[in-house]
Amino acid sequence: MRSILSKTETMLLAACLVLLAVALAGPMLSQPGRYHDFADQRVLWGLPFAMDVLSNIPFALAGVAGMVALLRLPPLALDTVPRAMAWLFFAGLVVTAGASSWYHWHPDETGLAIDRCGMGVAFAGLLGLAAAGRVSNRAGAALALAVLVLAPLAAQVAAHAGNVLPWAALQFGGIALMLWLAVLRSRRGALAFNCGLVILAYAVAKLLELNDHQVYALTGQFVSGHTLKHVAASFAAGPIIAALWPLGGSRQNAAGAIGTAGKRARRAGHA
Numbered sequence: 001m002r003s004i005l006s007k008t009e010t011m012l013l014a015a016c017l018v019l020l021a022v023a024l025a026g027p028m029l030s031q032p033g034r035y036h037d038f039a040d041q042r043v044l045w046g047l048p049f050a051m052d053v054l055s056n057i058p059f060a061l062a063g064v065a066g067m068v069a070l071l072r073l074p075p076l077a078l079d080t081v082p083r084a085m086a087w088l089f090f091a092g093l094v095v096t097a098g099a100s101s102w103y104h105w106h107p108d109e110t111g112l113a114i115d116r117c118g119m120g121v122a123f124a125g126l127l128g129l130a131a132a133g134r135v136s137n138r139a140g141a142a143l144a145l146a147v148l149v150l151a152p153l154a155a156q157v158a159a160h161a162g163n164v165l166p167w168a169a170l171q172f173g174g175i176a177l178m179l180w181l182a183v184l185r186s187r188r189g190a191l192a193f194n195c196g197l198v199i200l201a202y203a204v205a206k207l208l209e210l211n212d213h214q215v216y217a218l219t220g221q222f223v224s225g226h227t228l229k230h231v232a233a234s235f236a237a238g239p240i241i242a243a244l245w246p247l248g249g250s251r252q253n254a255a256g257a258i259g260t261a262g263k264r265a266r267r268a269g270h271a
Contacts, residue, residue: 008135008184016146016178019173022165025153029165031158036107040224052104055227056097058234063093066241072248081137082129082191085144086240089125094238096122100230113159116167120151126198127174129240130181133190147168147174175202193243200235204234 005013044050067090070083080084100117103111124147132140147170154166182195208215208229215225 002067006136009139012131012135012139012143012177015173015177016143017044020150020263022173023169024166026165028163029168030162031164036112038104038224038226039213040227047105049104049107051224051227052230053101055230056101056104058231059093059097059100061235062234062241063090063097066090066093066237066244069241069244069248070129073244074248077247078191078244079137079189080143082132085125085129085132085140086191086244087125088144089122089129089240090237092118092120092122092125093234094239109159113155116155116158117152120147120170123151123174124148124169126236127177129191129193130178130195133186133192134181134184136187143177156204175199191240191243194239197239201232201236201238205236208232208271 005080038049038052040049040051042050042067047053066086070086070090073083079148096115096118103115105111126142127147128140128144131143150166151170154170158164158167178195178199182199186192206223206229212225215223215228238267
C-alpha cells in the first residue's frame, strides 16, 4: 500500500515532532536576568530607546516591498499555497515592525511576548514558503499553521512561566529545518528563492544581537548590535523579493508579446 505521506513529508513531520517533544519535555531554560538591558538607551526626539525602535522600519519597508512584488504577479504565476505563504511572511514583517517597536519603546516581559508573537507570523510564512517549495504545498500549509498556533503559546510560556525552551525550540528548530530544506531541490512550479541567503541574514542578525554591548563599544557608542540586528534580519526578505519580482515582469512581458503577435496576425488576415 502506498504511504499517505511522501518520504520528505514523513521526514519533516518527524523533525517537527522531535522539536515539539524537546519543547514539552526538555529542561526548563530561564531567560537571562538582564535580557532587557540593551546597550543603546539614548532618547532621541523624545523617543526612548530610539535607535532600537527606529531600526524596525526596514522590516516594514521589506514587508511592503514584498507585497508590491506579489501584487505584480499574474494570477497563474504562482500556486495558491506559496502565494499565501509569501503574503503571510511579508505581512508578518510589517507586524514584526510594529510589535518590536512596541517592545523596544518600553522593554518588559509583556512587550517581549508581543514582539515574539509578531515574529511568529513571519516565521510561519517563511517556513511554510520553504516547505511548500521543497516538500509539498500541503506540508507548507500545515507547517505554517502549526507555527502560527505554537509561536504565541511559546511566547506566553516564556513570559508567564519564565521558560524560554519552547520559544528556543521553535526559533532555532525552525532555522534547522530551513537548513535541511535548503539542500532539497525546489519543486517544479515553486518559488525558487535562495534559502542559504535567508539563513545567512538570520545568522548575522543573531550574532549582532548576542554582541549588542560589544558592537556599541566598538563603534564608539554610535550604533549597537541590537540596532544592527534589526537591519540585518530585514535582509532575509531580499532573496524572496528577488525571486518574486521577475515573475511579475516576465509574465506581463510575455502576455504583452502574445497580445502584440495576435494583433499582427489579425492585421495580416485582413490584408
